[in-house]
Amino acid sequence: MRSRTMKQHRSSVVGVAGAALLATASAGLPVARADSGPLERAPVTYSVTDPYARSVEREIHGFRVDPPCAATSVVLLLHGLSYGAEAWDFSPEEGYSYARTLADAGYTVVAIDRLGYGASALDDGYRATVDAHADIAHQIVQQLRGEFDHVAIGGHSAGAEVSELEAGLFDDVDALIAMGYHQFPSALFIGDFATGDIPRALLSDYEYFLGTPSHRASMFYTAAAEPWVVAADTAAANLTPSGEILTITLQPSRVLAPFVRVPVLLQLADSDRLFPSGFALLAAASFIQSPSVTLDLVPQAGHTYMLHRSGPAAGERIADWLRGRPETPSCLP
Numbered sequence: 001m002r003s004r005t006m007k008q009h010r011s012s013v014v015g016v017a018g019a020a021l022l023a024t025a026s027a028g029l030p031v032a033r034a035d036s037g038p039l040e041r042a043p044v045t046y047s048v049t050d051p052y053a054r055s056v057e058r059e060i061h062g063f064r065v066d067p068p069c070a071a072t073s074v075v076l077l078l079h080g081l082s083y084g085a086e087a088w089d090f091s092p093e094e095g096y097s098y099a100r101t102l103a104d105a106g107y108t109v110v111a112i113d114r115l116g117y118g119a120s121a122l123d124d125g126y127r128a129t130v131d132a133h134a135d136i137a138h139q140i141v142q143q144l145r146g147e148f149d150h151v152a153i154g155g156h157s158a159g160a161e162v163s164e165l166e167a168g169l170f171d172d173v174d175a176l177i178a179m180g181y182h183q184f185p186s187a188l189f190i191g192d193f194a195t196g197d198i199p200r201a202l203l204s205d206y207e208y209f210l211g212t213p214s215h216r217a218s219m220f221y222t223a224a225a226e227p228w229v230v231a232a233d234t235a236a237a238n239l240t241p242s243g244e245i246l247t248i249t250l251q252p253s254r255v256l257a258p259f260v261r262v263p264v265l266l267q268l269a270d271s272d273r274l275f276p277s278g279f280a281l282l283a284a285a286s287f288i289q290s291p292s293v294t295l296d297l298v299p300q301a302g303h304t305y306m307l308h309r310s311g312p313a314a315g316e317r318i319a320d321w322l323r324g325r326p327e328t329p330s331c332l333p
Helices: 083-090 098-104 130-145 158-171 187-203 213-220 227-237 242-248 253-259 276-283 310-321
Strands: 011-014 021-024 042-048 053-066 073-078 108-112 150-156 173-178 264-269 292-298
Touching: 021 098, 021 242, 042 098, 042 130, 053 083, 053 098, 073 098, 073 130, 073 158, 083 108, 098 108, 098 253, 098 310, 108 130, 130 150, 150 158, 158 173, 158 242, 158 253, 173 187, 173 310, 187 213, 187 242, 213 227, 242 292, 264 276, 264 310, 292 310
Parallel strands: 073 108, 073 150, 150 173, 173 264, 264 292
Antiparallel strands: 011 021, 042 053, 053 108
16 A cells, blocks of 8 residues: 655645644745647547447537647546536636636646536436446546546546546546545535435436525635626536436445545635535545645635635646646646
């Protein structure tokens, strides 16, 4: 078994009293970028086999952003419940784009609509289970391996669950980024899920995660988010496949996290109502075979912290973490 260490970010960190959590206090080191004009998005489509019917092919759609140099590392980004690939490129002109932040740092970024979301349509939402998502992510990772020397996988919320499953089951990525997620959900969220989302999922193969737009917004955001961002995100919400709702309940990453053998960045928001940051050290301890686990706290942010005012700086810290790892070299100096 590899020894496990707790590494701090290269940006300054402070201890949070009572929570004993390593929290990033600054925006991190600046990211170098070649002066080659604006980054461009390109659509991508991956053909995968259905995990439950291997004779059936599915198409997974998304987009790709390449850096201003020949990347040897790629980051596959997986969205959470009710989102789609657009969450990673929400409003580039306002700085809300993790896809472009990472591309600016010298990485190719691939963001997908997971099966049953957006352009990756699925007639039966019950077939889009958590384990199916992990299998499909693995198939895409294998395709990316044909082009890139290094592959990192990252996800937000349920996308982090899928990323952890993929990394633990298949051991084929070089780094794992888990955002806004751990195995200790709040009592408030457990109550919502048990009395609302699960019953709705049992009645229909797609459901509106957290019940109503107003409740979703209250669970995902704090007053620190810009009102127009909350409104635009709420209007863009996708229905969630009920297969994922019903299979994520037991959080299978509880079992698979100990099998993750690559460096892990665990990034949490300080005011997340779904996955409280106070459990960060317990969550980090589950990655017992990871060579390093880095904890990062996003200040003044709720669950969808990427779209809070402090979110862009958190994206820069992810880029900084990747650039500091030999497993995921940047193509920029």
